[in-house]
Amino acid sequence: MKKLILLTLTIIISNIVNSQSIQWENTFTRDSSCLNSLQETNDGGFILGGTDRSYNFDFWIIKTNQFGTLQWEKTFGGSSFESLNSLQQTNDGGFILGGSSASSDGDVSGNNGSSDFWIVKTDASGNLQWEKNFGGSSFESLNSLQQTSDNNYILGGCSNSIDQDVSGNNGNENFWIVKVLNDTINTCNSKPQVTAETGDFYSDHPCYGLVLTAPDGSCYRIKIDVGGNLIIESVLCP
Numbered sequence: 001m002k003k004l005i006l007l008t009l010t011i012i013i014s015n016i017v018n019s020q021s022i023q024w025e026n027t028f029t030r031d032s033s034c035l036n037s038l039q040e041t042n043d044g045g046f047i048l049g050g051t052d053r054s055y056n057f058d059f060w061i062i063k064t065n066q067f068g069t070l071q072w073e074k075t076f077g078g079s080s081f082e083s084l085n086s087l088q089q090t091n092d093g094g095f096i097l098g099g100s101s102a103s104s105d106g107d108v109s110g111n112n113g114s115s116d117f118w119i120v121k122t123d124a125s126g127n128l129q130w131e132k133n134f135g136g137s138s139f140e141s142l143n144s145l146q147q148t149s150d151n152n153y154i155l156g157g158c159s160n161s162i163d164q165d166v167s168g169n170n171g172n173e174n175f176w177i178v179k180v181l182n183d184t185i186n187t188c189n190s191k192p193q194v195t196a197e198t199g200d201f202y203s204d205h206p207c208y209g210l211v212l213t214a215p216d217g218s219c220y221r222i223k224i225d226v227g228g229n230l231i232i233e234s235v236l237c238p
Contacts, residue, residue, distance in 0.1 A: 088147055114139045117142040156175070
């Protein structure tokens with residue numbers, strides 16, 4: 001009876017192993033790299049994301065077909081350290097990428113301190129549409145992100161800061177979640193139009209707000225954020 005049970009168990013294990021045989025596999029490398037996130041895409045292929053460590057540490061995404069064959073690849077980053085930890089295909093067919101950045105040049109428009117949350121939005125072909133960073137003067141690391149039901153984004157990770165974008169800290173590293181509004185290349189890459197003959201008044205604009213020229217010729221953007229706070233900041237004159 002024991003021999004029969006052992007034989008039956010062996011056959012069951014053998015069938016499980018056979019049912020989990022590799023269908024295909026592929027390797028992508030740039031001397032030194034690590035994959036941190038992947039997802040099946042709406043065309044049946046796959047989007048892979050991680051960190052390219054071959055030169056600078058950059059975001060690296062790879063699009064494959066359903067058999068893992070390379071279709072295209074892209075890298076994003078600056079002269080310092082970037083690490084991609086999470087990605088998702090968005091409702092428009094593009095991709096949202098999230099991780100950490102310590103740069104303030106190249107593809108990275110700014111930095112608040114040691115390391116920031118950094119998100120990158122691409123189109124369906126992996127072309128950069130927009131990017132944003134969030135954080136304080138200390139260290140932040142974005143580990144997960146998701147597009148929300150209202151087409152915005154929720155970001156999650158850890159924070160050591162207690163200033164700038166970070167409202168509080170309970171000691172050492174804290175959970176930090178950030179809800180951000182969706183942005184589009186059409187909204188924020190167009191300049192406001194002059195609406196006065198003097199050229200010192202510019203129309204209300206979703207990204208620029210209301211831009212006025214001071215007597216000394218400098219320009220200031222006046223707008224209200226989603227929390228109802230008045231923001232006045234110096235900007236380059238359009």
